Amino acid sequence: HFYCVIMAGGIGSRFWPLSRESKPKQFVDILGIGKTFIQLTYERFSSFISPENFMVVTGKAYKEQVLEQLPALKEEQVWLEPERRNTAPCLAYAAYKLREKDPDAVMVVTPADHLIIDTATFSRVMQQSLAYAAGQDRLVTIGITPTFPSTGYGYIEVEDKHTAFSRVLSFKEKPDYDRAKSFLEHGGYVWNSGMFVWSVNTIIREMTVWLLDIADAFAGLAESYWTPGEQSAVDKVYVASRSISIDFGVMEKSHKVDVTCADFGWSDLGTWTSLYEQSGKDEAENVLSGEQIIANDTRNCFVKELNPDKLVVADSLEDLLVVDTEDVLLICPRTDEGRVKQIIEGSVSLKKEYK
Structure with missing residues (x-):
């Protein structure tokens, strides 16, 4: 029961003038290869996730662009946010709604705008992570082996880089250059890719521990999911919700986080x-x-x-x-x-x- 949730609500203002509010970078062919970021993201996951198991969470203004660029998706696979509230409300919405349909769902969460060079390794790592998350009560984050002292990425401190799935010791915010250099020299740190894998039950349990207000709000919509009244109910909850990232809200606090360290030519092309x-x-x-x-x-x-x-x-x-x-x-x-x-x-x- 594997699903892919693509987060596609950002503006990507640092890629101006190609990326704008009317057409953010995930819908633009920034690489000049005839495909947009969201199309590349869908393609990467479609080798092991079936088309009907994709969900895209995006802003209301971008619904038509998603359907136009991903013709394999139906309208009910595009879930709309009335306003941007960072990643925690977005992923609470996805987890609670998905659980109503499939209580055994395991989902991989990905931003729409990453660059991956080695798609074969990527596919293998993701499938291993889905299988692991399906059998363990753990939240899995995808860590990237750092190749240079980046100040643009957050870092994850890893207990044991040599096991397939290791306990996370800590999350580190984007460092200055000297600190990034020391992370690299230490060897026990990986980049935080912002991609996650978990069962809906595990993430919901952890949200009720660390983000109870948001968890309660989206749990309260159980009767509305998959009904004609869903959008107006979701809109009310969203507007009242605080803006907080899943990293800060859950991942940095939870005691159930594992990391798998990978190297598949990853870049978060933000600028x-x-x-x-x-x-x-x-x-x-x-x-x-x-x-x-x-x-x-x-x-x-x-x-x-x-x-x-x-x-x-x-x-x-x-x-x-x-x-x-x-x-x-x-x-x-x-x-x-x-x-x-x-x-x-x-x-x-x-x-x-x-x-």
Whole structure:
């Protein structure tokens, strides 16, 4: 009874201007390979989860985009949040609703926007984790063997990296560089991927221990799930719910958390910088993504042009991010892209379609 819950409610504002409120990054072909992040995510899991056992939790505004991009899904497989409330309410909704349909359900939870290079290893690790969670009263988190001292990911302290499933000793927030370096040198830490596997019964029990208000609220909707009155009942509960992550709400407190350590070329592509780091580069360390780009005496730049008929000439540039879409041209220092988000959010006069 294996299910996959895809969390697809975020905006991905750090990938602006390609990702916007009207069409967030999970619905955009940011990699330029003809597939969006959510399509790649569905594909990865569909080798071992049947189409009817997928659920996508997303915002009301994105329902049509999900159905358009994942034609194998039916309307009742797209579950709608009225407002963003981080991951704990989203996963409480998924667990309680799924339990009404299948009390023996085991679910894998994944964000919609991760990059996985080695899909064969990924598939093996996930299937082992589902089988383990089905037979154990444990919450499983997927840990990634770190390859560099990342300050962009949270870390998990592992009791024994050499067993298939190890007890989690602690969760660590995103560290500064020196701390990340010490985690790497220590060897007993892995990246927290934000992917989880658990039976609905185990996660619900742990929610009643650590997140009783949220657990009670969604447990109280048992009569409404899978009925025409569900959406309005869920909306009321959501709006009243506090915003809290499943990591902070349950995983960091629970005594029932295990981790499996894996290496399948994982990246949480949250920013243009992370995409630059993952992409193939020319001899001058440029990433040139477009049909017609000429780079002369240009180094360490990321240039993305969406229009195949437009010629881009970059001369004597260094460390710049250039993204040209149909209606927006972004040029900024490649290592300081975070400021763009602040500029856009702080601009009062900006038309809504640009945000």
